[in-house]
Amino acid sequence: MTLTTNAISKIFGMSGAPDDPSFTPIVQLIHVKKIDNKSTADDRYRTILSDGDRHMSGMLATQLNYLVENGTLENNDILKLDKFMINELGSGTKVVIITSCEKLGTESNRLGNPQDILKVGAVAGVGGGVNQSAAGGGGGMYGNVQNQCGMNQGMNNNQGGMSNNQGGGNPYGNNSAGNNPYGNKSSGSPIVRTAPTGGQQITPISALNMYSNRWVIRAKVTNKSDVRTWQNAKGEGTLFSITLLDSSGYDVKCTFFKESVEKFYDAIEEGKVYTFSGGRLKVANMQYNNCKSQFEITFDNNSEIHLDEEGDAIQESYDFVKIADLENMEPGSNVDILGVVKSVGDVATIISKKSGKEMTKCELVLEDDSAAEVRLTVWGKEAENAAQKFAHCPVVAFKKSRLSDFGGRSLSGGGASVNPAMANAEQLHQWWGANGNKTQARNLSSAGGGGGNRDTFESRKEVCSIKQEHLGNNDKPDYLTFKATFNFIKREKAGGDDGGGCWYTACANSGEPCKNMYKATQTSDGNWHCDKCQQTYPNCVRRFIVSACVADDSATTWVSLYNEQMELMFNGVTADQLYTEFADTGSKDSYDSAFLKATYTEWIVTCKVKQELVGDETRTKTSVVRMSPVDYAKESKNLLNALAAH
Numbered sequence: 001m002t003l004t005t006n007a008i009s010k011i012f013g014m015s016g017a018p019d020d021p022s023f024t025p026i027v028q029l030i031h032v033k034k035i036d037n038k039s040t041a042d043d044r045y046r047t048i049l050s051d052g053d054r055h056m057s058g059m060l061a062t063q064l065n066y067l068v069e070n071g072t073l074e075n076n077d078i079l080k081l082d083k084f085m086i087n088e089l090g091s092g093t094k095v096v097i098i099t100s101c102e103k104l105g106t107e108s109n110r111l112g113n114p115q116d117i118l119k120v121g122a123v124a125g126v127g128g129g130v131n132q133s134a135a136g137g138g139g140g141m142y143g144n145v146q147n148q149c150g151m152n153q154g155m156n157n158n159q160g161g162m163s164n165n166q167g168g169g170n171p172y173g174n175n176s177a178g179n180n181p182y183g184n185k186s187s188g189s190p191i192v193r194t195a196p197t198g199g200q201q202i203t204p205i206s207a208l209n210m211y212s213n214r215w216v217i218r219a220k221v222t223n224k225s226d227v228r229t230w231q232n233a234k235g236e237g238t239l240f241s242i243t244l245l246d247s248s249g250y251d252v253k254c255t256f257f258k259e260s261v262e263k264f265y266d267a268i269e270e271g272k273v274y275t276f277s278g279g280r281l282k283v284a285n286m287q288y289n290n291c292k293s294q295f296e297i298t299f300d301n302n303s304e305i306h307l308d309e310e311g312d313a314i315q316e317s318y319d320f321v322k323i324a325d326l327e328n329m330e331p332g333s334n335v336d337i338l339g340v341v342k343s344v345g346d347v348a349t350i351i352s353k354k355s356g357k358e359m360t361k362c363e364l365v366l367e368d369d370s371a372a373e374v375r376l377t378v379w380g381k382e383a384e385n386a387a388q389k390f391a392h393c394p395v396v397a398f399k400k401s402r403l404s405d406f407g408g409r410s411l412s413g414g415g416a417s418v419n420p421a422m423a424n425a426e427q428l429h430q431w432w433g434a435n436g437n438k439t440q441a442r443n444l445s446s447a448g449g450g451g452g453n454r455d456t457f458e459s460r461k462e463v464c465s466i467k468q469e470h471l472g473n474n475d476k477p478d479y480l481t482f483k484a485t486f487n488f489i490k491r492e493k494a495g496g497d498d499g500g501g502c503w504y505t506a507c508a509n510s511g512e513p514c515k516n517m518y519k520a521t522q523t524s525d526g527n528w529h530c531d532k533c534q535q536t537y538p539n540c541v542r543r544f545i546v547s548a549c550v551a552d553d554s555a556t557t558w559v560s561l562y563n564e565q566m567e568l569m570f571n572g573v574t575a576d577q578l579y580t581e582f583a584d585t586g587s588k589d590s591y592d593s594a595f596l597k598a599t600y601t602e603w604i605v606t607c608k609v610k611q612e613l614v615g616d617e618t619r620t621k622t623s624v625v626r627m628s629p630v631d632y633a634k635e636s637k638n639l640l641n642a643l644a645a646h
Contacts, residue, residue, distance in 0.1 A: 008054035009122035052112030219244035223415035252293035278303035324370035339366030375445035464554035472609035542575035
């Protein structure tokens with residue numbers, strides 16, 4: 001195979017990314033080796049690239065690691081470098097960072113007799129500028145290779161993508177401190193109203209790496225948080241974060257602290273496009289970051305941010321999931337949702353369990369043409385403006401909303417795009433106007449928690465299904481509904497530490513964050529202390545926690561019941577009432593009587609089945625999340641309908 005003449009000399013003469021994005025040289029990978037580097041969490045692979053005359057060192061961007069790990073890239077392969085940049089390491093040493101490439105084939109041996117360019121220098125007369133004919137000289141040599149398309153398609157995927165339809169960019173534009181309008185705090189508006197000039201080249205977010213420190217990205221602000229307060233041992237301050245999306249389809253999370261909050265918060269607007277430079281990269285903690293980039297950016301007071309009013313618009317890309325399909329997805333997933341806002345709830349204020357701060361929320365109900373609806377919660381200013389923003393049943397697109405199994409299936413998100421200009425949004429709008437608003441949608445979000453479906457006669461199962469279908473053995477919980485009789489209810493305490501009853505002592509605070517749910521411990525002076533809210537109260541609230549055996553004609557199983565279910569079974573009698581009577585009289589007659597009346601009663605029960613680790617043993621736990629007494633008239637009608645259908 002023919003390599004691009006003088007490719008290494010041309011690359012070595014560059015700084016940053018090529019000025020001409022059409023320069024895609026063909027070189028040979030004569031060596032690739034994993035670097036033993038314990039300072040970073042990600043593996044890195046060193047490369048040596050050759051044009052048959054010169055060779056130089058390089059690195060694979062981490063998003064391409066999989067190509068070495070799955071055996072796609074090996075020594076002596078022929079590569080076309082679609083995107084790359086040059087890092088200067090000092091003392092004349094340069095490294096080429098490969099961010100996108102295409103494998104064209106392989107050779108059994110090294111082509112030519114390449115010399116180290118650091119020792120022999122570049123070919124005379126060849127500099128960093130690339131003329132069009134030289135760049136294109138190697139570009140068309142492999143047009144007749146039969147397997148080229150197949151190989152290219154295999155590498156152009158979502159794992160990090162060998163090739164995007166996105167031009168490269170120079171992250172090392174003229175970005176001198178002398179041109180920084182933000183170096184002085186007394187400067188005027190922190191956001192210049194036009195994009196910077198002077199030939200600055202743009203770095204794709206996908207090409208950001210720890211080896212580049214002079215980059216400029218052009219991106220759209222897709223999400224902007226409220227200003228939050230933080231406090232730790234080192235001090236306190238304010239912060240806010242934004243999410244940036246560029247035309248490569250990559251997004252990245254960015255954070256501003258302290259003085260930069262005052263400088264940039266009011267000037268940055270969600271939905272607008274800016275150029276950004278002067279930020280500090282760090283490896284993202286992907287447990288708390290759902291952006292595509294493996295890095296996060298921290299901006300400070302010296303960062304440069306320019307509004308770009310003249311450049312091309314950046315369109316967000318979505319991978320929409322139908323609302324009905326949310327039932328089959330893993331809780332904790334991030335999903336893109338397109339739906340009609342069927343209703344807007346009241347704005348409410350809660351206390352964050354994590355920070356203890358007040359948060360504003362508003363619940364929307366979204367529906368789509370899959371005949372299902374789901375509850376989605378928005379927060380902060382978006383919640384405060386929800387009544388106006390989501391009025392008149394608009395079509396909305398939410399990107400990366402977080403899926404929860406609390407209350408069936410529900411979503412939490414922000415940064416909605418209202419009536420987006422896309423074909424599927426227009427189709428959904430027409431469907432809603434024609435007959436969608438008259439359809440009876442299935443509600444995946446229930447107020448009582450657990451199980452997305454409302455309990456229908458047709459969806460019921462038998463108790464034996466828990467074992468026969470191996471429910472709860474997956475990573476996510478399973479739900480089922482059955483009709484069963486409570487043939488035994490344990491009366492011994494299952495979680496309490498006073499009075500011998502099956503209850504536990506909970507915090508007396510009925511508001512946030514405790515809501516009478518978190519355990520309270522009695523102090524030596526007789527008061528009750530809650531570790532959750534760090535408050536001490538003169539009394540506590542007792543809440544039921546019970547184990548019971550239920551049965552139908554197929555099998556029996558043990559289930560756990562909690563306060564709401566037990567109060568329903570006991571006809572509204574609370575744990576505090578049973579405890580008080582016992583404490584006053586010393587008699588457990590009322591306590592025993594409540595259990596006797598509840599035994600051998602028949603209920604429609606919805607349960608969550610999930611594996612839990614108890615000590616070193618994995619057990620399947622079945623918990624009641626919802627129950628209702630049997631309506632025998634309705635039950636008889638359902639049975640008659642079922643018989644008639646068969």
